[in-house]
Amino acid sequence: MSADRLLVVDLRSKAEAFQLPERVAQAIRDATPKGWRAHIVETMTDSFGDGAQAPSAESLAAIVDAEVYFGFGMPRALYLAGRKLRWVQSGTAGVASLLFDEMRGSDVLLTNAAGIYGPTIAEHVLAGVLHFLRAFDLAAEMRREQRWDQSAFATPRALVREVDECQVLVIGAGGLGSEIAQRFRALGARVTGVRRRPGLGAPAGFGAVHGLSELDGLLPFADVVVLATPLTDETRQVLNAHRMKELKPGAIVVNVARGALLDEGGLITGLESGRIRGAVLDVFAKEPLALESPLWHLPNVLWTPHVSGVSPRRFWDRLQALFLENWARYRAGESLRNLVDKHAGY
Numbered sequence: 144m145s146a147d148r149l150l151v152v153d154l155r156s157k158a159e160a161f162q163l164p165e166r167v168a169q170a171i172r173d174a175t176p177k178g179w180r181a182h183i184v185e186t187m188t189d190s191f192g193d194g195a196q197a198p199s200a201e202s203l204a205a206i207v208d209a210e211v212y213f214g215f216g217m218p219r220a221l222y223l224a225g226r227k228l229r230w231v232q233s234g235t236a237g238v239a240s241l242l243f244d245e246m247r248g249s250d251v252l253l254t255n256a257a258g259i260y261g262p263t264i265a266e267h268v269l270a271g272v273l274h275f276l277r278a279f280d281l282a283a284e285m286r287r288e289q290r291w292d293q294s295a296f297a298t299p300r301a302l303v304r305e306v307d308e309c310q311v312l313v314i315g316a317g318g319l320g321s322e323i324a325q326r327f328r329a330l331g332a333r334v335t336g337v338r339r340r341p342g343l344g345a346p347a348g349f350g351a352v353h354g355l356s357e358l359d360g361l362l363p364f365a366d367v368v369v370l371a372t373p374l375t376d377e378t379r380q381v382l383n384a385h386r387m388k389e390l391k392p393g394a395i396v397v398n399v400a401r402g403a404l405l406d407e408g409g410l411i412t413g414l415e416s417g418r419i420r421g422a423v424l425d426v427f428a429k430e431p432l433a434l435e436s437p438l439w440h441l442p443n444v445l446w447t448p449h450v451s452g453v454s455p456r457r458f459w460d461r462l463q464a465l466f467l468e469n470w471a472r473y474r475a476g477e478s479l480r481n482l483v484d485k486h487a488g489y
Contacts, residue, residue, distance in 0.1 A: 268369055274421070320369075370382060
Protein backbone atom coordinates (compact mmCIF):
# COMPACT_ATOMS: atom_id res chain seq x y z
CA MET A 144 0.00 0.00 0.00
CA SER A 145 1.27 3.47 -0.84
CA ALA A 146 2.60 5.51 2.05
CA ASP A 147 1.63 8.73 0.27
CA ARG A 148 -0.78 11.11 2.00
CA LEU A 149 -4.14 10.92 0.27
CA LEU A 150 -6.48 13.60 -1.05
CA VAL A 151 -9.94 12.41 -2.14
CA VAL A 152 -11.81 14.68 -4.58
CA ASP A 153 -15.51 13.80 -4.79
CA LEU A 154 -17.03 16.42 -7.11
CA ARG A 155 -18.54 14.56 -10.06
CA SER A 156 -21.98 16.06 -9.46
CA LYS A 157 -25.12 14.64 -11.02
CA ALA A 158 -26.07 18.25 -11.79
CA GLU A 159 -24.35 19.33 -14.99
CA ALA A 160 -23.76 22.89 -13.79
CA PHE A 161 -21.74 21.60 -10.83
CA GLN A 162 -20.00 18.65 -12.43
CA LEU A 163 -16.23 18.70 -11.97
CA PRO A 164 -14.66 19.77 -15.30
CA GLU A 165 -11.70 17.74 -16.46
CA ARG A 166 -9.57 20.90 -16.58
CA VAL A 167 -10.08 21.37 -12.83
CA ALA A 168 -9.42 17.71 -12.08
CA GLN A 169 -6.19 17.97 -14.07
CA ALA A 170 -5.19 21.17 -12.28
CA ILE A 171 -5.51 19.30 -8.96
CA ARG A 172 -3.46 16.39 -10.29
CA ASP A 173 -0.81 18.80 -11.57
CA ALA A 174 -0.67 20.54 -8.16
CA THR A 175 -0.26 17.26 -6.25
CA PRO A 176 3.24 17.37 -4.74
CA LYS A 177 5.64 14.54 -4.03
CA GLY A 178 4.47 12.55 -1.05
CA TRP A 179 0.80 13.05 -1.88
CA ARG A 180 -1.68 11.17 -4.06
CA ALA A 181 -4.97 12.58 -5.44
CA HIS A 182 -7.90 10.20 -5.96
CA ILE A 183 -10.53 11.77 -8.21
CA VAL A 184 -13.78 9.90 -7.54
CA GLU A 185 -15.49 9.06 -10.83
CA THR A 186 -18.84 7.97 -9.39
CA MET A 187 -21.53 10.64 -9.56
CA THR A 188 -22.48 12.41 -6.34
CA ASP A 189 -25.06 14.97 -5.16
CA SER A 190 -24.30 18.69 -4.95
CA PHE A 191 -27.84 19.66 -3.93
CA GLY A 192 -28.14 22.07 -0.98
CA ASP A 193 -25.27 21.31 1.39
CA GLY A 194 -24.46 18.18 -0.57
CA ALA A 195 -23.82 15.43 1.97
CA GLN A 196 -26.13 12.82 0.45
CA ALA A 197 -25.50 9.06 0.57
CA PRO A 198 -21.86 8.22 -0.23
CA SER A 199 -20.90 6.05 -3.19
CA ALA A 200 -19.12 2.73 -2.77
CA GLU A 201 -16.08 4.26 -4.48
CA SER A 202 -15.97 7.16 -2.01
CA LEU A 203 -16.34 4.81 0.96
CA ALA A 204 -13.44 2.71 -0.26
CA ALA A 205 -11.22 5.73 -0.95
CA ILE A 206 -11.91 7.62 2.28
CA VAL A 207 -10.38 4.91 4.51
CA ASP A 208 -6.86 6.21 3.89
CA ALA A 209 -7.70 9.85 3.15
CA GLU A 210 -6.19 12.75 5.06
CA VAL A 211 -8.07 15.40 3.05
CA TYR A 212 -11.54 15.23 1.51
CA PHE A 213 -12.87 17.73 -1.04
CA GLY A 214 -16.53 17.28 -1.91
CA PHE A 215 -19.99 18.81 -1.88
CA GLY A 216 -20.55 18.49 1.83
CA MET A 217 -19.80 15.13 3.44
CA PRO A 218 -22.24 12.39 4.43
CA ARG A 219 -21.94 11.29 8.05
CA ALA A 220 -21.34 7.69 6.99
CA LEU A 221 -18.42 8.79 4.84
CA TYR A 222 -16.96 10.88 7.65
CA LEU A 223 -17.15 7.96 10.09
CA ALA A 224 -15.28 5.76 7.62
CA GLY A 225 -12.50 8.33 7.24
CA ARG A 226 -10.48 7.51 10.34
CA LYS A 227 -7.39 9.38 9.09
CA LEU A 228 -9.19 12.58 8.07
CA ARG A 229 -7.62 15.86 9.15
CA TRP A 230 -9.35 18.37 6.85
CA VAL A 231 -12.64 18.53 4.92
CA GLN A 232 -13.13 21.20 2.24
CA SER A 233 -16.73 21.58 1.11
CA GLY A 234 -17.67 22.97 -2.27
CA THR A 235 -20.85 24.36 -0.68
CA ALA A 236 -21.26 27.58 1.28
CA GLY A 237 -23.79 26.11 3.73
CA VAL A 238 -22.51 23.34 6.00
CA ALA A 239 -25.46 22.69 8.32
CA SER A 240 -25.73 19.04 7.28
CA LEU A 241 -22.04 18.46 8.08
CA LEU A 242 -22.34 19.59 11.68
CA PHE A 243 -23.29 16.23 13.13
CA ASP A 244 -22.03 15.45 16.63
CA GLU A 245 -18.91 13.58 15.53
CA MET A 246 -17.77 16.46 13.31
CA ARG A 247 -18.50 19.08 15.97
CA GLY A 248 -16.59 17.17 18.60
CA SER A 249 -13.52 16.46 16.48
CA ASP A 250 -10.43 18.48 15.65
CA VAL A 251 -10.89 17.85 11.92
CA LEU A 252 -10.66 21.15 10.10
CA LEU A 253 -13.77 22.13 8.12
CA THR A 254 -13.71 24.80 5.43
CA ASN A 255 -16.51 25.91 3.12
CA ALA A 256 -16.93 27.71 -0.19
CA ALA A 257 -18.28 30.98 1.23
CA GLY A 258 -17.61 33.81 -1.22
CA ILE A 259 -17.36 31.51 -4.24
CA TYR A 260 -21.04 31.96 -5.05
CA GLY A 261 -21.31 35.60 -3.99
CA PRO A 262 -21.02 37.50 -7.29
CA THR A 263 -23.37 35.11 -9.10
CA ILE A 264 -26.04 35.11 -6.41
CA ALA A 265 -25.81 38.89 -6.02
CA GLU A 266 -26.57 39.37 -9.72
CA HIS A 267 -29.48 36.96 -9.38
CA VAL A 268 -30.87 39.02 -6.48
CA LEU A 269 -30.52 42.30 -8.36
CA ALA A 270 -32.22 40.86 -11.45
CA GLY A 271 -35.11 39.52 -9.38
CA VAL A 272 -35.69 42.80 -7.55
CA LEU A 273 -35.59 44.76 -10.82
CA HIS A 274 -38.24 42.38 -12.16
CA PHE A 275 -40.68 43.78 -9.60
CA LEU A 276 -39.42 47.37 -9.49
CA ARG A 277 -40.11 47.57 -13.24
CA ALA A 278 -43.37 45.53 -12.99
CA PHE A 279 -42.19 42.89 -15.43
CA ASP A 280 -44.62 40.47 -13.79
CA LEU A 281 -47.47 42.74 -14.92
CA ALA A 282 -45.97 42.95 -18.41
CA ALA A 283 -45.81 39.13 -18.62
CA GLU A 284 -49.46 38.92 -17.59
CA MET A 285 -50.48 41.43 -20.29
CA ARG A 286 -48.51 39.53 -22.91
CA ARG A 287 -50.30 36.28 -22.05
CA GLU A 288 -53.65 38.09 -22.29
CA GLN A 289 -52.64 40.07 -25.39
CA ARG A 290 -53.65 43.21 -23.52
CA TRP A 291 -52.02 46.60 -24.23
CA ASP A 292 -52.45 48.85 -21.19
CA GLN A 293 -49.80 51.50 -20.56
CA SER A 294 -51.81 53.11 -17.78
CA ALA A 295 -51.49 49.99 -15.57
CA PHE A 296 -47.81 50.77 -14.96
CA ALA A 297 -48.70 53.93 -13.04
CA THR A 298 -51.03 52.14 -10.61
CA PRO A 299 -50.37 51.08 -6.99
CA ARG A 300 -50.47 47.46 -8.12
CA ALA A 301 -47.48 47.94 -10.41
CA LEU A 302 -45.68 50.15 -7.87
CA VAL A 303 -42.93 51.02 -10.31
CA ARG A 304 -39.86 52.46 -8.57
CA GLU A 305 -36.23 53.26 -9.27
CA VAL A 306 -33.50 51.52 -7.33
CA ASP A 307 -32.27 54.74 -5.73
CA GLU A 308 -35.69 55.23 -4.13
CA CYS A 309 -35.24 52.04 -2.15
CA GLN A 310 -33.99 51.13 1.29
CA VAL A 311 -32.53 47.63 1.03
CA LEU A 312 -32.18 45.52 4.18
CA VAL A 313 -29.80 42.55 3.87
CA ILE A 314 -30.03 39.98 6.66
CA GLY A 315 -26.59 38.45 6.62
CA ALA A 316 -23.76 40.93 6.19
CA GLY A 317 -21.01 38.48 5.32
CA GLY A 318 -19.35 37.86 1.97
CA LEU A 319 -22.58 37.19 0.10
CA GLY A 320 -24.37 40.07 1.77
CA SER A 321 -21.54 42.41 0.84
CA GLU A 322 -21.68 41.39 -2.84
CA ILE A 323 -25.43 42.07 -2.83
CA ALA A 324 -25.03 45.38 -1.00
CA GLN A 325 -22.36 46.65 -3.37
CA ARG A 326 -24.56 46.13 -6.42
CA PHE A 327 -27.55 47.91 -4.94
CA ARG A 328 -25.44 50.73 -3.57
CA ALA A 329 -23.84 51.23 -7.00
CA LEU A 330 -27.35 51.97 -8.31
CA GLY A 331 -28.06 54.47 -5.54
CA ALA A 332 -29.97 52.38 -2.98
CA ARG A 333 -29.45 52.86 0.74
CA VAL A 334 -28.30 49.50 2.11
CA THR A 335 -28.44 48.38 5.74
CA GLY A 336 -27.12 45.06 7.02
CA VAL A 337 -27.97 42.78 9.91
CA ARG A 338 -25.42 40.37 11.33
CA ARG A 339 -24.77 38.33 14.47
CA ARG A 340 -21.69 40.35 15.37
CA PRO A 341 -22.29 43.96 14.32
CA GLY A 342 -19.12 45.01 16.12
CA LEU A 343 -17.15 43.60 13.18
CA GLY A 344 -18.23 46.72 11.27
CA ALA A 345 -19.88 47.37 7.94
CA PRO A 346 -18.48 45.42 4.96
CA ALA A 347 -18.28 47.03 1.53
CA GLY A 348 -21.65 48.22 0.23
CA PHE A 349 -23.36 48.77 3.56
CA GLY A 350 -24.16 52.17 4.97
CA ALA A 351 -24.71 50.66 8.42
CA VAL A 352 -24.84 47.28 10.10
CA HIS A 353 -26.98 46.29 13.10
CA GLY A 354 -27.40 43.25 15.31
CA LEU A 355 -30.22 40.73 15.02
CA SER A 356 -31.81 42.20 18.15
CA GLU A 357 -32.49 45.40 16.16
CA LEU A 358 -34.19 43.66 13.22
CA ASP A 359 -37.77 44.44 14.30
CA GLY A 360 -37.07 48.15 14.26
CA LEU A 361 -35.56 48.04 10.78
CA LEU A 362 -38.19 46.05 8.90
CA PRO A 363 -40.88 48.79 8.65
CA PHE A 364 -38.48 51.00 6.68
CA ALA A 365 -37.32 48.41 4.13
CA ASP A 366 -38.47 48.43 0.52
CA VAL A 367 -36.47 45.26 -0.15
CA VAL A 368 -35.52 42.55 2.36
CA VAL A 369 -32.88 40.02 1.31
CA LEU A 370 -32.15 36.83 3.26
CA ALA A 371 -28.46 36.04 2.80
CA THR A 372 -27.50 34.58 6.16
CA PRO A 373 -26.40 31.07 7.12
CA LEU A 374 -29.03 28.84 8.69
CA THR A 375 -28.43 28.46 12.42
CA ASP A 376 -30.64 27.99 15.46
CA GLU A 377 -30.64 31.77 15.81
CA THR A 378 -31.67 32.51 12.22
CA ARG A 379 -34.21 29.75 11.63
CA GLN A 380 -37.49 31.49 10.57
CA VAL A 381 -35.79 34.84 11.12
CA LEU A 382 -38.39 36.33 8.77
CA ASN A 383 -41.50 34.88 10.41
CA ALA A 384 -45.17 35.69 9.82
CA HIS A 385 -45.25 38.36 12.53
CA ARG A 386 -42.24 40.17 11.10
CA MET A 387 -43.66 40.09 7.59
CA LYS A 388 -46.75 41.88 8.87
CA GLU A 389 -44.42 44.68 10.00
CA LEU A 390 -42.99 45.21 6.53
CA LYS A 391 -43.75 48.39 4.63
CA PRO A 392 -46.65 47.86 2.18
CA GLY A 393 -45.15 47.14 -1.23
CA ALA A 394 -41.98 45.52 0.12
CA ILE A 395 -40.13 42.92 -1.94
CA VAL A 396 -38.86 39.80 -0.15
CA VAL A 397 -35.87 37.83 -1.44
CA ASN A 398 -34.51 34.49 -0.21
CA VAL A 399 -31.36 33.06 -1.77
CA ALA A 400 -29.88 31.45 1.34
CA ARG A 401 -31.90 28.64 2.95
CA GLY A 402 -35.64 27.96 2.84
CA ALA A 403 -35.93 27.55 6.61
CA LEU A 404 -35.03 31.22 7.16
CA LEU A 405 -38.50 32.20 5.97
CA ASP A 406 -42.05 31.41 7.07
CA GLU A 407 -43.57 30.44 3.72
CA GLY A 408 -47.12 30.50 5.06
CA GLY A 409 -46.72 34.06 6.28
CA LEU A 410 -45.17 35.06 2.97
CA ILE A 411 -48.04 33.53 0.99
CA THR A 412 -50.55 35.44 3.12
CA GLY A 413 -48.72 38.71 2.46
CA LEU A 414 -48.48 38.03 -1.27
CA GLU A 415 -52.13 37.05 -1.64
CA SER A 416 -53.28 40.18 0.19
CA GLY A 417 -51.04 42.38 -1.97
CA ARG A 418 -49.28 43.82 1.05
CA ILE A 419 -46.02 42.26 -0.14
CA ARG A 420 -45.36 43.45 -3.69
CA GLY A 421 -43.36 40.40 -4.75
CA ALA A 422 -41.07 37.58 -3.69
CA VAL A 423 -37.85 36.41 -5.33
CA LEU A 424 -37.30 32.84 -4.16
CA ASP A 425 -34.47 30.47 -5.04
CA VAL A 426 -34.73 28.25 -1.95
CA PHE A 427 -37.67 26.64 -0.19
CA ALA A 428 -38.55 24.93 3.07
CA LYS A 429 -38.95 21.68 1.17
CA GLU A 430 -37.08 21.01 -2.04
CA PRO A 431 -38.21 20.21 -4.66
CA LEU A 432 -41.10 22.58 -4.05
CA ALA A 433 -44.27 20.64 -3.18
CA LEU A 434 -46.70 20.51 -6.09
CA GLU A 435 -49.55 21.74 -3.88
CA SER A 436 -47.67 24.90 -2.84
CA PRO A 437 -49.36 28.17 -3.89
CA LEU A 438 -45.87 29.50 -4.67
CA TRP A 439 -46.06 27.72 -8.03
CA HIS A 440 -48.98 29.85 -9.15
CA LEU A 441 -48.92 33.22 -7.39
CA PRO A 442 -48.31 35.86 -10.08
CA ASN A 443 -46.18 38.00 -7.76
CA VAL A 444 -43.62 35.25 -7.13
CA LEU A 445 -40.46 34.94 -9.21
CA TRP A 446 -38.97 31.57 -8.33
CA THR A 447 -36.02 29.51 -9.51
CA PRO A 448 -35.14 25.92 -8.48
CA HIS A 449 -32.13 26.61 -6.22
CA VAL A 450 -29.89 27.76 -9.07
CA SER A 451 -28.89 31.29 -8.05
CA GLY A 452 -25.28 30.12 -7.65
CA VAL A 453 -25.01 28.64 -11.15
CA SER A 454 -22.13 30.09 -13.17
CA PRO A 455 -20.57 27.09 -14.89
CA ARG A 456 -17.14 28.52 -15.65
CA ARG A 457 -16.58 31.21 -13.06
CA PHE A 458 -17.72 28.94 -10.19
CA TRP A 459 -15.04 26.38 -10.98
CA ASP A 460 -12.36 29.03 -11.52
CA ARG A 461 -13.04 30.42 -8.04
CA LEU A 462 -13.43 27.05 -6.32
CA GLN A 463 -10.23 25.72 -7.86
CA ALA A 464 -8.30 28.79 -6.72
CA LEU A 465 -9.69 28.54 -3.18
CA PHE A 466 -8.91 24.85 -2.81
CA LEU A 467 -5.40 25.01 -4.24
CA GLU A 468 -4.56 27.96 -1.99
CA ASN A 469 -5.99 26.19 1.05
CA TRP A 470 -4.20 22.94 0.21
CA ALA A 471 -0.87 24.80 0.02
CA ARG A 472 -1.66 26.49 3.35
CA TYR A 473 -2.59 23.14 4.90
CA ARG A 474 0.67 21.51 3.84
CA ALA A 475 2.60 24.49 5.19
CA GLY A 476 0.77 24.40 8.53
CA GLU A 477 -0.81 27.83 7.93
CA SER A 478 -4.34 28.99 8.77
CA LEU A 479 -6.98 28.10 6.19
CA ARG A 480 -9.38 30.42 4.41
CA ASN A 481 -13.10 29.93 5.14
CA LEU A 482 -12.51 27.93 8.31
CA VAL A 483 -15.92 27.05 9.77
CA ASP A 484 -16.75 27.72 13.41
CA LYS A 485 -18.48 24.39 14.08
CA HIS A 486 -20.40 25.76 17.04
CA ALA A 487 -21.56 28.97 15.38
CA GLY A 488 -22.61 26.95 12.33
CA TYR A 489 -20.70 28.83 9.61
